[in-house]
Every structure is written in structure tokens, then in C-alpha cells.
Amino acid sequence: MRTGPAFFPLTFLFALALAACGGGQEGAGKTPTPEAGFVKVHGETFTITSELPGRTTPYQVAQVRPQVNGIIEERLFKEGDEVEKGDPLYKIDDRLYKADVASARADLARAEATLKSTRLRAERFERLLEMNAVSQQEYDEAEAALGENRAQVAAARAALESARTNLDYTTLEAPISGRIGRSSVTAGALVTANQAEAMATIRQLDPIYVDLTQSARDLRRLREALENGELEKIGEDEARVTLLMEDGGEYKHEGVLQFSEYAVEESTGSVTLRALFPNPDDDLLPGMFVRAKLPEGERSDAILVPQKGVARDSTGQATAMVINENDQVERRNVTTERAVGNRWLIAEGLSSDDRLIVEGLQKIQPGMTVKPVNVNNGGDSNRGDNQ
Incomplete structure (x- = not known):
């Protein structure tokens, strides 16, 4: 009669095991609704x-070139320095040009003396012509000589001015203000007027x-x-x-x-x-x-969304996942215009108040019901009515 008590515990344990297995299968059949983190799309004013x-x-560039021939006596600047317009840069040997100025000045003095003599002669001939003491031809010749001497004085004065200008050119000055670069010549170098190679270059850098x-x-x-x-x-x-x-x-x-x-x-x-x-x-x-x-x-109503909310399919079409009014996932084809930092500027496909999914994309599919989580509101579960 010992079989009764021994059989009862085994039967009881077996019944408990079956109950436990049944309860596990019932729990496993329930699939929780996946969460989908979204941001609410809105238009904003954006400068393209x-x-x-x-x-x-x-801003300005000037190449320094000589305008007269000569030997460089001295360089008067430091390479890389700022120079002002009119600052002396090079000194060319000016002895020949000083002599030219002196010669031109002497020629002018001689022409002016000759002009004075010719003018006095023409004035005398004018008075003598009134007394018929000279012929008309002699008077005309005196007037012609006076005009010629006046032209000679003008030419001598221009030659003196040219000689003075060439003398001034023996000191090369900065044509503009700016920073001067390296010098291509040193003291003792022979330079020629209007040579192809620049002696130095000045650049104005501000602005x-x-x-x-x-x-x-x-x-x-x-x-x-x-x-x-x-x-x-x-x-x-x-x-x-x-x-x-x-x-x-x-x-x-x-x-x-x-x-x-x-x-x-x-x-x-x-x-x-x-x-x-x-x-x-x-x-x-x-x-x-x-x-x-x-x-x-x-653009007053630009749509800018996070780049992680936009993907591309195998054809290269940009797509986005949004949550509709029934908390179901919809797939949208979108057109991206340009990247703005870590966001896309959307031309077509999204509009204000759309809920764009940016988190949990790997767990969802189009048509699936999800639990919306507004990531801009600290992760609170809601329908995104307050952005």
C-alpha cells in the first residue's frame, strides 16, 4: 500500500511542469510595439x-622698373617691408644726368640771349621801315629770325625739362603704398629703361x-x-x-x-x-x-531635416520614414536640394507637421504600427503635437 503516496508527488510535479510550459508559450506570443524616435518637421526662414x-x-599691384639707364648705387628699402607711395626705393648713378641738366640749362641761356638780340633787331627794323630806311624784305627776314629764335628758346626749355625729369628718374620711388617683395637687382647692377624684368613688386594687401x-x-x-x-x-x-x-x-x-x-x-x-x-x-x-x-x-518656409532621417535605396532615390496619424510607418520619396551642416534642405516630399523617424529605423518597416517617441522632448512618448 506504499504505491499510493509515492505516485501522488510524481503526478503533482508533472502537472506543475505542464502548467509552467503553457504559461511560457502564452507570454512568448505577445510582441511589444516597437518605439520610433521622431522629430517634427517644420518650415523655417533660411538664407540660401x-x-x-x-x-x-x-587690391593693387605695381612692378618697379627703371625709366633711365644706369648703374644701381644703392637699394633704399628692406625686402618685405611696408612702403608708402613716393618712398625712394633705388638710387641710380646720376652724374651723367646732372651734366645733361647743366648742358640743357646752358643751351636755354644761349637761346634766350639770341632771342633778345633778334627781338631788338626786329624792333629797330620796324621803326626804320616806317622811315623807308630798310626794305620790306629786310624787315620780313628780321621777323622770321625772331620767330625762329623763339622756337629755339621753347625747344631749349623743353630739353631742360626732359633732362631734369631724367635726373629725377635716377631715384626710383614707390608708385603705390603696399608691401614690397624681394629685389631682383643689387648695388652695381646695370639697368636699362623700360626693361622686361621688374626690379621689385609692390602689392597692396589691405583691402x-x-x-x-x-x-x-x-x-x-x-x-x-x-x-x-x-x-x-x-x-x-x-x-x-x-x-x-x-x-x-x-x-x-x-x-x-x-x-x-x-x-x-x-x-x-x-x-x-x-x-x-x-x-x-x-x-x-x-x-x-x-x-x-x-x-x-x-526662403521663408524651408524644410531642413537631420541627415540621419534620410536614406537612399539601391537606385539612389532619397527616402524618409514618417509616422502617419494612425501611428503607422509610411515611406516617402524625397528630393534633397543641398546639405546644410548635418541637415538636408528638402525640396519635395516632406511638409510641416510631418513626423520624421530618426531613431529605431532598423526595427521598423512600412505599414508597421509603432510607438512614437519625440526625441526633441527628451524622449517622452507622445504624438508630437508640441514641437
Whole structure:
């Protein structure tokens, strides 16, 4: 009669095991609703800018060349220094030119003395002609000689002025203010008037030009957008140009757009734009490669969304996942216009109040019901009515 008590515990344990298995299967059949982190799309005022490549160009450039022949006696500047307009730069041996001035001055004095004598003779002949003491021909010859001597005085005076000018040219002066580069000649070098090689170059760097290039196609598209009302023209006070240096840092001074070329470069299909920047510390040097942010127009209802909320399929089509009114996932084809930092500027496909999914994308599929979580509100679960 011991079999009764032994059989009861085994039966009881088996029943408990079956109950436990049944309860596990019932819990496993329940799938929790996946969460989807979203941001609420909204329109905002946005200034459309273009980032254009360019190079710096001096505001003014002057090459120093001699205007007379001679031997360089002295260089009067230090290479790399700032010079002012009119500062002496080189001294050429001027002994021959001083002698030319003295000779021209003597020629002028001789011509003036001859003129005085000829004028007195012509005056006497005029009085004698009235008394019929000289013939008309003699009087005419005296008048002609007077006119010739006057021309000789004028020529001698011009020769003296030319000699003085050449003497002045023996001191080469800075034609503009700016920073002077290296000298190609030293003391003792022979230079010739209007030679091909410049002795030095002066560049004015404050302010400084930045020549930018923009494709003619982009310029045409910008004008069409302005004409169609897609963009609003920005005010003159806001039409400032921001410069990015080679290392990606932003230049501390803003520039202004000066002009754009009215012709397209045939080889590149681009148009040149010129901006003017202050350069008080000489941070910008001629020939530097830079990039400039140039404002083009303003859009009052621009749609900007995080880049992580936009993906591309195998065909390259940009797509986005949004949550509809029933908390279901919808797939949208979108058109991206340009990248703005870590966001996309959307041209088509999204509108204000759309809930764009940016987190949990790997767990969802189109048509699936999800639990919306507004990531801009600290992760609270809601329908995104307050952005």
C-alpha cells in the first residue's frame, strides 16, 4: 500500500511542469510595439548660400622698373617691408644726368640771349621801315629770325625739362603704398629703361580681393528661382560674404561682393565673382586658395531635416520614414536640394507637421504600427503635437 503516496508527488510535479510550459508559450506570443524616435518637421526662414572656391588677389599691384639707364648705387628699402607711395626705393648713378641738366640749362641761356638780340633787331627794323630806311624784305627776314629764335628758346626749355625729369628718374620711388617683395637687382647692377624684368613688386594687401568662380548653370538656376518667387532677394545689408580658410577655419572679417563678370569662361563654363575683404593683419596673402559662403536668396518656409532621417535605396532615390496619424510607418520619396551642416534642405516630399523617424529605423518597416517617441522632448512618448 506504499504505491499510493509515492505516485501522488510524481503526478503533482508533472502537472506543475505542464502548467509552467503553457504559461511560457502564452507570454512568448505577445510582441511589444516597437518605439520610433521622431522629430517634427517644420518650415523655417533660411538664407540660401553657395560655397564657392576662389583665390586671393592683391587690391593693387605695381612692378618697379627703371625709366633711365644706369648703374644701381644703392637699394633704399628692406625686402618685405611696408612702403608708402613716393618712398625712394633705388638710387641710380646720376652724374651723367646732372651734366645733361647743366648742358640743357646752358643751351636755354644761349637761346634766350639770341632771342633778345633778334627781338631788338626786329624792333629797330620796324621803326626804320616806317622811315623807308630798310626794305620790306629786310624787315620780313628780321621777323622770321625772331620767330625762329623763339622756337629755339621753347625747344631749349623743353630739353631742360626732359633732362631734369631724367635726373629725377635716377631715384626710383614707390608708385603705390603696399608691401614690397624681394629685389631682383643689387648695388652695381646695370639697368636699362623700360626693361622686361621688374626690379621689385609692390602689392597692396589691405583691402584684398577674392576672385570666386560659380558655374553659369547655377547662376541661371538662382535667377530663375528668384523670378519664380521660390526665393526672396536678400537685403543689401545682409549680402555679406564669409570666407573659409584652407584649414576650414572662418576668417574673422566679412567681405562684400563687388561685381560679377558679364562673360562666361569658355573652357570652364563658369563666371567670376569678385569680393573685397579687409585684411589689416595680412592674414590673407596673394594666391591663397579659399572658399567663400555667398548668400543667394532667402526662403521663408524651408524644410531642413537631420541627415540621419534620410536614406537612399539601391537606385539612389532619397527616402524618409514618417509616422502617419494612425501611428503607422509610411515611406516617402524625397528630393534633397543641398546639405546644410548635418541637415538636408528638402525640396519635395516632406511638409510641416510631418513626423520624421530618426531613431529605431532598423526595427521598423512600412505599414508597421509603432510607438512614437519625440526625441526633441527628451524622449517622452507622445504624438508630437508640441514641437
